[in-house]
Amino acid sequence: xxxxVYGLIILLAVLHHDWWWWDDSETLLLGFVPIGLAYHAAVSxxxxxxxxxxxxxxxxxxxxxxxxxxxxxxxxGRS
Amino acid sequence: xxAVLIISAYLSLLLILGVISSRFxxxxxxxxxxxxxxxxxxxxLMSLFxxxxxAFALVGSTGASFKDGIGIYGKMASWSGIIHSACFFLVxxxxxxxxxxxxxxxxxxxxxxxFESDKIGLLLFPILVGLVIPYLLIGVMGxxxxxxxxxxxxxxxxxxxxxxxxxxxxxxxxxxxxxSGVVCVVVLVYVFFGGVRGTAWANALQTIVFIVLGFxxxxxxxxxxxxxxxxxxxxxxxxxxxxxxxxxxxxPLTRFKGDHxxxxxxxxxxxxxxxxxxxxxxxxxxxxxGIGHLxxxxxxxxxxSVGMFPHLFQHWLTARSAKSFRLSxxxxxxxxxxxxxxxxxxxxxxxxxxxxxxxxxxFGFSNPNAVLGKLVVVMTSPTLGGLLTAxxxxxxxxxxxxxxLCLGSIFTNDIASHYLARDRLTDRQKVMIGRVFVxxxxxxTYLIGSFAKPRGVFTLxxxxxxxxxxxxxxxxxxxxxxxxxxFGAYACVLAAxxxxxxxxxxxGFGANRSFLFLNMMPVATMVxxxxxxxxxxxxxxxxxxxxxxxxxxxTRRLSGAARQS
Numbered sequence: 001x002x003x004x005v006y007g008l009i010i011l012l013a014v015l016h017h018d019w020w021w022w023d024d025s026e027t028l029l030l031g032f033v034p035i036g037l038a039y040h041a042a043v044s045x046x047x048x049x050x051x052x053x054x055x056x057x058x059x060x061x062x063x064x065x066x067x068x069x070x071x072x073x074x075x076x077g078r079s
Numbered sequence: 080x081x082a083v084l085i086i087s088a089y090l091s092l093l094l095i096l097g098v099i100s101s102r103f104x105x106x107x108x109x110x111x112x113x114x115x116x117x118x119x120x121x122x123x124l125m126s127l128f129x130x131x132x133x134a135f136a137l138v139g140s141t142g143a144s145f146k147d148g149i150g151i152y153g154k155m156a157s158w159s160g161i162i163h164s165a166c167f168f169l170v171x172x173x174x175x176x177x178x179x180x181x182x183x184x185x186x187x188x189x190x191x192x193x194f195e196s197d198k199i200g201l202l203l204f205p206i207l208v209g210l211v212i213p214y215l216l217i218g219v220m221g222x223x224x225x226x227x228x229x230x231x232x233x234x235x236x237x238x239x240x241x242x243x244x245x246x247x248x249x250x251x252x253x254x255x256x257x258x259s260g261v262v263c264v265v266v267l268v269y270v271f272f273g274g275v276r277g278t279a280w281a282n283a284l285q286t287i288v289f290i291v292l293g294f295x296x297x298x299x300x301x302x303x304x305x306x307x308x309x310x311x312x313x314x315x316x317x318x319x320x321x322x323x324x325x326x327x328x329x330x331p332l333t334r335f336k337g338d339h340x341x342x343x344x345x346x347x348x349x350x351x352x353x354x355x356x357x358x359x360x361x362x363x364x365x366x367x368x369g370i371g372h373l374x375x376x377x378x379x380x381x382x383x384s385v386g387m388f389p390h391l392f393q394h395w396l397t398a399r400s401a402k403s404f405r406l407s408x409x410x411x412x413x414x415x416x417x418x419x420x421x422x423x424x425x426x427x428x429x430x431x432x433x434x435x436x437x438x439x440x441x442f443g444f445s446n447p448n449a450v451l452g453k454l455v456v457v458m459t460s461p462t463l464g465g466l467l468t469a470x471x472x473x474x475x476x477x478x479x480x481x482x483x484l485c486l487g488s489i490f491t492n493d494i495a496s497h498y499l500a501r502d503r504l505t506d507r508q509k510v511m512i513g514r515v516f517v518x519x520x521x522x523x524t525y526l527i528g529s530f531a532k533p534r535g536v537f538t539l540x541x542x543x544x545x546x547x548x549x550x551x552x553x554x555x556x557x558x559x560x561x562x563x564x565x566f567g568a569y570a571c572v573l574a575a576x577x578x579x580x581x582x583x584x585x586x587g588f589g590a591n592r593s594f595l596f597l598n599m600m601p602v603a604t605m606v607x608x609x610x611x612x613x614x615x616x617x618x619x620x621x622x623x624x625x626x627x628x629x630x631x632x633x634t635r636r637l638s639g640a641a642r643q644s
Contacts, residue, residue: 013161016153017376025315025322032307034322037149037423040157044416047160052409054168063176063401 001057009050016043082229083253085465086472089288090265093281093476097269100277108509111274112184112488118397120406122279126394127407128414129282129477131163131385134221135540136418137293137474141454142447144426145440148321150370151426154378156419160412162382168408170386171395173558175404177631178396185485186392186554187493193557194565195627200493202572207389208489210546211482212524213539218479219259219528222472226258228452229468256529262472263525266480270487270521271514275397278480285473290418292470296455296463297421300428303458310428317431325369334430334442338364341443362445377599380606384547386554390478390485422451429454483524487517538589541600542579549575549605552613560617561632567617574612578605 021027021036029038109115118126133139143151174189183189186207187200231249240250248254269277304310311322317333320326345361385391398404429450432439439457440450455464491513496504504512553571556563582601586594596604622628 009161009165013379016157016161016379017372018153019372021323022372023323023325023327025319028311028315032311033420033424034149034311034427036323037152037420040149040153041416041420043153043157044160044412047157047164047412048409051164051168051412055405055408058168060172060176060401063172 005050005053005057009047009054012043012046012050016040080233081461082465082468083233085462086226086229086469089469089472090261093265093284094268096280096284097265097271097273097277100269100273100280103276104272104274106507106510108184108491108506108513110276111510111513112393112484112492114274114276114279114397116179116397117399118276118279118394118403119399120403122283123394123398123403124407124410124414125283125286126279126397126481127167127391128411129286129474130388130390130394130481131159131478132286132289132415132418132474133218133478134225134471134474136415137289137422137471138448138451140419140422141426141429141451142449144321144423145429145450146426146447147367147370148323148427149423150324150375152419152423153324154370154375155381156415156423157412158379159382160415162379163385163415164408164411166383166386167395167404167411170554170558171391172401172404174392174554175395175398175401181630184393184396184492185489186387186389187489188497190553190557190568193627193631194563194568195623196565196568199565199568199572200497202569204489204493206546206550206572206576207387208486210543211389211486214543215479215482215486215520215524216528217540218475218482219263219524220255220532222262222475222479223255223259223529225452225468225471225475226262227252227255228449229464230258255532259529260525262476262479263521266476266483267518267521270480270484270517274513275393275484278484279394279397281480282477285477286414288473289470289477290414292466293418293421296451296459296467296470297425299463300425300454300458303434304428304432307424310432311424313431313433314427318427320367320369321427321430324375326367330367332367335364335367337438337442338444341441345443371595371598373598374595374600377603380548380602381541381544381600382548383551383606384544387547387550389489390481393485393488394481425454426450434458483517483520486520487513490516490520538592542583542589545600545602545605546575546579548602549579549609552606552610556613556617558631561628562617562622563613564617564620564623566620567613567615570616571609571613575605575609578608 018036018039021039024035027035029035033041104110105115107115140151140156143155174183177183177189181189181192183192187203190199190203191197227248230251230253232251234253235251238248238251238254240252241248269281273280301307301310304313314321317331320330320332321334326332342361342363349357349360395404429440432454434457440453444450444453451467452464455467459467491509495512495516496502496509550572553568553575556567556571578601582594582596582604583589585596586601594601
């Protein structure tokens with residue numbers, strides 16, 4: 001599932017380049033949104049959806065302890 | 080006058096918020112700079128969104144779509160939705176984890192540890208600070224200009240106005256130095272007293288304000304234009320090039336032709352003057368030219384800058400838990416869409432909108448960034464004008480506050496504490512020095528922005544973003560590539576700085592605003608060069624020590640360390 005979600009995000013990045021709407025000023029969504037703009041608004045919506053899937057299926061597994069413990073070391077790092 | 084009252088009420092509200100947030104201050108450096116790592120999901124979302132969305136999200140997006148059409152959304156907004164969330168998810172959470180585990184407050188502390196080099200901070204410090212300062216100046220100068228324009232005629236007895244031509248100050252307007260000064264003082268108060276907690280609270284309020292007001296403005300103006308369908312229909316008839324990313328031979332180009340006619344009249348008047356009477360010659364409007372495919376694609380690199388913004392790094396570290404990031408990762412693209420789509424539509428409608436037979440935005444109107452303000456003045460009430468101004472100031476201040484605080488943090492933790500005092504400062508001393516630095520930074524920025532007025536700084540915006548983006552390979556490799564070495568890191572930073580300087584010079588030091596390199600945005604070349612230098616030099620130099628690899632990459636060891644604590 002993790003690979004599928006990351007694959008879909010990469011696919012979304014590829015589909016971002018919508019050369020098929022490049023020259024279209026005639027098609028309107030809901031009668032007022034130019035199709036080139038509507039498509040990219042849909043890209044934003046899809047991005048939110050895919051990142052929600054990433055949060056569910058690709059969440060880093062090595063953070064569990066950090067999430068529960070307070071910061072243990074002094075501020076400023078150790079070097 | 081109503082605008083002045085609304086702006087004053089809004090700024091007072093922020094001051095009250097600053098005072099209240101100071102009551103929660105625990106007196107420690109960790110609380111001042113990181114809110115004791117206790118910021119929850121909602122405030123983290125508002126902080127990250129408010130910080131990344133500058134006034135450009137409202138004013139600049141409207142102006143850019145007015146000038147170049149809908150392509151601006153694909154170039155900047157939808158790429159940002161994908162890439163910003165990727166940075167939060169893939170880089171931000173990891174850095175939050177390292178910050179919590181090893182006690183980091185600034186990026187430089189992390190890079191010093193990860194690359195086993197105390198001196199890398201001395202290389203990064205001037206670059207990071209140098210890239211943030213123009214960004215700060217843009218905010219301070221934008222605030223001063225906004226207040227000056229909106230308050231024209233409010234105080235004729237106090238401020239008589241000055242100058243002539245495009246730089247004239249209208250009679251009664253609050254002068255630039257005073258408007259930017261008041262905004263700086265308000266930001267200073269809540270940053271000084273509340274630290275990053277005050278910043279997070281203020282950002283939450285400011286983000287809500289500019290989202291809501293953007294929406295209200297959109298619907299009011301759409302209604303005045305006869306509805307959304309009618310507004311778009313007129314653009315289809317008169318300026319269809321604004322609805323796509325190409326220009327056809329048979330396009331009417333009504334806006335361009337109108338602008339050109341005004342230019343020819345101005346040129347004739349200018350030529351009729353004697354040599355001694357002439358001021359600057361009028362400039363012809365740029366003929367619409369569409370967007371190239373490579374140029375459009377190369378915009379994907381610009382939002383990588385959020386991976387290296389020092390002020391975002393600081394906000395990431397304030398998170399209460401890794402789970403606090405979830406809301407930001409998911410909602411960020413949606414919020415971008417909610418703010419940008421109405422503004423882009425307003426911009427394209429403004430190209431063709433006509434009321435009583437006259438264009439709402441007159442032909443020859445040369446400042447795209449003033450289009451939103453002009454629409455509001457012409458088509459809405461003074462009350463909405465005042466509210467929208469508060470929204471624009473909110474967008475400016477929600478970025479300014481984080482930048483002021485992060486510079487104070489870098490100066491305190493990296494320069495004063497680490498390099499000068501050899502890590503011997505007490506907690507109380509750090510808070511005091513941090514506050515002093517914030518005051519000094521605000522004062523210096525204000526003096527430069529208000530009195531030196533480096534107007535060319537506005538052209539630096541995209542160059543600042545490009546500079547931070549060119550350093551993204553450094554942070555990504557630091558987090559994910561064990562083999563990234565100290566010398567690879569130095570090579571990466573130097574390659575980024577070198578290509579930035581070379582391309583900046585090629586663009587006439589920012590004078591050529593549409594400068595492309597290999598038909599792409601210059602940032603593409605910068606990122607390629609810094610990545611190449613990082614990879615090649617890392618592979619040619621000794622790998623990091625086992626201790627460092629274990630510290631940052633061994634999940635088994637991390638789990639053990641967490642259990643011990």
